[in-house]
Amino acid sequence: SAVISQKPSRDICQRGTSLTIQCQVDSQVTMMFWYRQQPGQSLTLIATANQGSEATYESGFVIDKFPISRPNLTFSTLTVSNMSPEDSSIYLCSVHPTGGQTGELFFGEGSRLTVL
C-alpha cells in the first residue's frame, strides 16, 4: 500500500485565479494520476503524471488548464488555472505502487475546491 498526502485539503478561490495542489507519497511510485470528481458525478481521470516528462492528458483535459509537475518518484502537483465555478470539484491524487502486481490503486484524501 501507499500513504498519500494532499495539500490543501480544501480551499475557496476566486474566479480567474489559479491554485496548485500537492501530492506527496511515502514511497517511490511509478504511476501517479490525477482525478476530478465534480459534484454528484463519478471520478474522471485528468492525466497521468510521468516522472521526468510531460503528463499524459485524457480527452477533454489540456495542459494549459491543468499543468502538472512530477519532479521525482514521490511528489506531483496539479495546478487548476484561470478557475471558474465549473472547476469546483474534489481533486484526487492516485498512485500505483512500484512493483505492484495486482493493479490496485490507492487514493489520497482529496482536495476540495470551491470557486466563487
Add this chain to the structure above:
Amino acid sequence: KQEVTQIPAALSVPEGENLVLNCSFTDSAIYNLQWFRQDPGKGLTSLLLIQSSQREQTSGRLNASLDKSSGRSTLYIAASQPGDSATYLCAVMGSGGSNYKLTFGKGTLLTVNP
C-alpha cells in the same frame, strides 16, 4: 468505451441488515475491479480488489463477487452498522492493466440507520 453503472443510486437500511450493492460494466475485457468507500467530502478507501481471473474476494463483513462474462459485480455487506454509511464506488481497470486507468461508476450512497 467502458461504462460503469451502479444500482441503486441510494440505499437506506436499518442497522443489522445484510445488503447487496450492484455494479455493471459494458466491456468485459477488464484487468481487475475495485470497490472503494468514500466518506462525504473525502478521498477513497480501497475495500476489495478482484482480479479478472477471480470470482470473489472477502474482507471481514465484505464480500465482492465478479462475473466478468456478464459484466457484473456485487458487494455484499453483512450485518450492516451505522459506521458503514458512505458512498461505495465500483471501478474497473481495462485489460492488460498496462495503463492502470480506472473507469468509475457514480456510486451507491448507503445510509445505515441505528
